[in-house]
Amino acid sequence: MALLSLEKVSVAYENQYILQNFDLSVEKGQLISLLGPSGCGKTTTLRLIAGFLEAKEGKFLLNGKDYTRIPVNKRNFGFVFQNYALFPHLSVYDNVAFGLRLRKVKEPEIRQRVTKVLDAVSLAGFEQRFPKALSGGQRQRVAIARALVIEPDLLLFDEPLSNLDANLRVSMRVEIRRIQQELGITTIYVSHDQEECFSISDRVAIMNKGIIEQLDRPAAIFKYPKTEFVARFIGFNNFIDFEQRSDSGDEIELKAKDRIFRAVRHPGMSGANGRKGAIRPDDIVVGTPEEIEAGVGCLTGRVKVSTFLGRSYQYVVETELGSFTANKEMESPFLSGQEVRLFFPREKLVLVE
Amino acid sequence: MKKKVLVLLLPGLLFLTAFMLVPIVITVGSTFVHDGAFTLEGYMHFFGDTFFLKILFTTLEVSLVTTLMCIVLGFPVAYYISRRGRRQKSLLLALAIFPLLTSSVVRSFSWMIILGKKGLLNNALIALGLIKEPMDILYTPAAMMIGLVHLFLPLIIITLVGVMENIDPDLIKAAESLGASRFSAFRKVIVPLSVPGLIIGSILVFVGSLTAYTTPALLGGKQKVISTFLYQNAITLNDWYSASVIATIMMAITFAVIAIMNKIANTLNPKG
Ligand SMILES: Nc1ncnc2c1ncn2[C@@H]1O[C@H](COP(=O)(O)OP(=O)(O)OP(=O)(O)O)[C@@H](O)[C@H]1O
Ligand SMILES: [Mg+2]
Numbered sequence: 001m002a003l004l005s006l007e008k009v010s011v012a013y014e015n016q017y018i019l020q021n022f023d024l025s026v027e028k029g030q031l032i033s034l035l036g037p038s039g040c041g042k043t044t045t046l047r048l049i050a051g052f053l054e055a056k057e058g059k060f061l062l063n064g065k066d067y068t069r070i071p072v073n074k075r076n077f078g079f080v081f082q083n084y085a086l087f088p089h090l091s092v093y094d095n096v097a098f099g100l101r102l103r104k105v106k107e108p109e110i111r112q113r114v115t116k117v118l119d120a121v122s123l124a125g126f127e128q129r130f131p132k133a134l135s136g137g138q139r140q141r142v143a144i145a146r147a148l149v150i151e152p153d154l155l156l157f158d159e160p161l162s163n164l165d166a167n168l169r170v171s172m173r174v175e176i177r178r179i180q181q182e183l184g185i186t187t188i189y190v191s192h193d194q195e196e197c198f199s200i201s202d203r204v205a206i207m208n209k210g211i212i213e214q215l216d217r218p219a220a221i222f223k224y225p226k227t228e229f230v231a232r233f234i235g236f237n238n239f240i241d242f243e244q245r246s247d248s249g250d251e252i253e254l255k256a257k258d259r260i261f262r263a264v265r266h267p268g269m270s271g272a273n274g275r276k277g278a279i280r281p282d283d284i285v286v287g288t289p290e291e292i293e294a295g296v297g298c299l300t301g302r303v304k305v306s307t308f309l310g311r312s313y314q315y316v317v318e319t320e321l322g323s324f325t326a327n328k329e330m331e332s333p334f335l336s337g338q339e340v341r342l343f344f345p346r347e348k349l350v351l352v353e
Numbered sequence: 354m355k356k357k358v359l360v361l362l363l364p365g366l367l368f369l370t371a372f373m374l375v376p377i378v379i380t381v382g383s384t385f386v387h388d389g390a391f392t393l394e395g396y397m398h399f400f401g402d403t404f405f406l407k408i409l410f411t412t413l414e415v416s417l418v419t420t421l422m423c424i425v426l427g428f429p430v431a432y433y434i435s436r437r438g439r440r441q442k443s444l445l446l447a448l449a450i451f452p453l454l455t456s457s458v459v460r461s462f463s464w465m466i467i468l469g470k471k472g473l474l475n476n477a478l479i480a481l482g483l484i485k486e487p488m489d490i491l492y493t494p495a496a497m498m499i500g501l502v503h504l505f506l507p508l509i510i511i512t513l514v515g516v517m518e519n520i521d522p523d524l525i526k527a528a529e530s531l532g533a534s535r536f537s538a539f540r541k542v543i544v545p546l547s548v549p550g551l552i553i554g555s556i557l558v559f560v561g562s563l564t565a566y567t568t569p570a571l572l573g574g575k576q577k578v579i580s581t582f583l584y585q586n587a588i589t590l591n592d593w594y595s596a597s598v599i600a601t602i603m604m605a606i607t608f609a610v611i612a613i614m615n616k617i618a619n620t621l622n623p624k625g
Contacts (some may be wrong), residue, residue, distance in 0.1 A: 052526055052529060073531075085527040087528075089545045097532075102531060102532040102533055205555055
């Protein structure tokens with residue numbers, strides 16, 4: 001059974017619904033990320049779970065208990081803010097001890113727990129510093145320690161790394177994942193950095209305009225996006241609308257303007273009942289008509305734009321089924337206007353809804 | 354570049370030196386000289402005089418109570434204003450500042466109408482049956498305090514709003530997520546972070562009350578405070594020597610208050 005579940009939740013700001021009939025469930029001990037374009041409602045979802053926002057409709061259950069109307073300060077969730085939100089008038093020690101003092105924990109135990117958690121985030125020795133005298137990464141770790149020390153039932157992160165530089169982001173995300181797994185805390189993590197989400201999550205939820213388009217393991221999403229939106233979001237830039245499909249076993253035959261394509265049905269392919277084909281620029285094979293023989297899965301067209309990407313060249317090829325973007329590593333590039341043939345390998349062509 | 358800035362500063366500096374620094378030095382200096390010799394006699398005289406000490410004490414009491422009342426009344430109002438949206442905030446601030454924009458004579462006369470023996474307040478209380486005989490409010494220290502709170506409340510509100518609107522609202526959310534109720538988040542986060550504004554506001558109110566003239570003169574009746582006593586010495590009794598001594602004492606108290614408040618600020622908020 002899921003530890004956390006949101007059931008048909010609606011949230012509105014001034015009568016404008018941001019989330020409607022929103023469902024989400026998270027298993028115990030997992031780290032799940034909410035990923036999506038700006039304004040899609042990630043922060044709103046997180047703040048709803050934290051209790052900063054109230055649901056207009058729907059239910060929020062945790063461990064079978066109804067949390068919908070429980071106020072923030074009774075929830076025992078750790079929240080890590082994008083800008084850290086450390087108390088500037090308190091030392092690192094007092095920042096971390098804040099939640100424990102409110103819980104009336106005895107001072108010797110506070111000392112022991114604060115020391116332990118500061119150790120866990122590699123900040124031993126920084127107890128007496130004030131937030132102003134810390135680097136961004138250190139502040140972030142204090143914020144995490146402050147959220148962890150209360151032994152929260154749920155850990156919530158809102159873009160915790162977006163204010164850090166690229167190198168630090170990578171090492172901090174590894175750190176967050178390590179701590180989360182060591183302590184086995186169920187965690188919800190919001191970000192709009194794909195790599196970050198894919199690298200640390202057990203499950204990723206791709207959000208679009210207040211709904212979850214797909215919730216799955218990172219690898220599954222990466223390989224088999226369920227909907228066109230997800231496919232586009234993770235870099236499938238090419239789409240074909242098929243008019244006909246016929247399935248025989250794991251083979252799917254597709255037709256568009258009398259051109260025949262094949263795709264393979266894979267157990268993880270979640271949008272496999274759709275009629276739209278999606279493929280990444282890297283997965284289309286480009287060649288001259290002499291190099292690639294015409295046949296199933298092929299399409300001829302003319303190069304419209306050719307761009308040097310460093311390792312490879314990127315071509316926009318105009319065909320009777322629309323234009324396609326394809327990448328290829330080569331010595332001397334195709335010229336604009338040159339006739340080329342595209343081949344869509346059947347194991348790379350994914351069907352989406 | 355630097356030289357140009359200095360040139361621009363010069364007129365202001367000259368003005369301040371000629372019309373403020375020099376007169377102050379002369380005034381203060383003159384209190385220590387009698388018949389061409391150094392003396393503390395003026396001060397000994399005043400500090401040995403129970404009449405003067407009583408005035409001094411009343412003044413300090415009125416200023417202190419006024420400051421505390423301004424803090425108590427101003428703090429929640431400032432917090433409320435600081436959490437409003439932009440539009441509402443400017444409107445509310447304008448309303449809060451309004452008393453500062455009216456003449457203190459007009460304001461004091463209004464209070465005389467309200468607080469007098471046959472004033473609005475006494476009439477209302479008698480009509481409600483809460484009291485039988487009219488109370489003596491006008492021409493007491495209480496009337497001065499009421500008038501001064503009315504005058505200076507805007508100052509503390511403005512300074513506090515300035516500090517409070519820079520407090521990240523996420524800090525309150527953070528405190529709440531760690532288990533704090535609204536009230537304890539306010540007490541443990543908002544209050545300490547407002548200390549700088551509180552100190553500045555308190556200094557303004559305290560020093561303002563200490564030196565205010567019109568309000569205590571009109572609402573205090575026979576009850577004197579230092580400023581009215583100073584005026585009486587200088588203008589009515591034409592005793593400029595005593596007036597200078599009183600002025601120096603007033604100035605010394607003002608600086609002492611600022612120093613003490615700064616000390617408090619430093620201990621309350623070491624890294625602020
Ligand atoms: N306080 C508010 N009042 C009104 N509308 C709001 C408020 N906060 C957010 N919104 C709107 O709600 C929608 C979702 O916002 P949200 O902050 O959840 O997006 P997000 O997915 O976190 O985006 P980002 O990646 O930019 O942080 C946006 O359209 C936003 O304009
Ligand atoms: Mg956000």
